[in-house]
Amino acid sequence: MITVYGAFPTRSFRVIWALEELGKDYQLRPVDLRNRMADAEFLALNPSGFLPAMRDGDVTMVDSIAMLEYLIARYDGGGLLAPAASDPSFPDYQQFLHLGESGLAAFLNVIVGSRFMAPEAEKDNFGARIAARIFDSRLALVARQLGHAPMMAGDRFSAADISVVYALGMAERLGLGDKLGPEIADYRARMAARPAFKRASGKWAPAAPPAS
């Protein structure tokens, strides 16, 4: 049984959404984000203390995108979440799978840190403003893709959508929703309508809003 160590609203949503798409059994082990450095069981899996972490039998993993790739390699024999390497959509898939984290969500972490952890006088800092500018510039790639295709890998749903949609939701929660534009809003709504997305959202506290 796969166990996902996570919290709402964190990147553990990517992993849960993927597991729901694959129809794979799993259990959630909630981690209190604020007290995670006192959670011995979680820290034994990830001494760095970031979420999510995942256990699958003897396998322990951290990093949501690595987990998506692991789940696809081990459990997605039917190609539900990734095109074959020979498929024409594969380069876009691969690019946006990683861009969702390395080009989008990772820069938003700088804004989270500045907004919620920095002392008042340091909240509006040069680093956070650069991070927002970089996020914006990478967002242009998502917008361009949606200008000629319904999803990140073209006509087919894939883990690249899971990666990018999480980052877009994170941006909205940070008050950057105005940067997203109507095409991206439409894309997010289409992704949020997927039954697996809804099931994943429902795994968290009923009071919590969906993660998109």
Ligand SMILES: N[C@@H](CCC(=O)N[C@@H](CS)C(=O)NCC(=O)O)C(=O)O
């Ligand atoms: N690249 C990592 C980033 C993980 C990450 O930044 N997680 C956030 C929650 S979504 C976190 O735990 N932040 C606190 C920290 O980094 O200590 C991934 O995709 O899993």
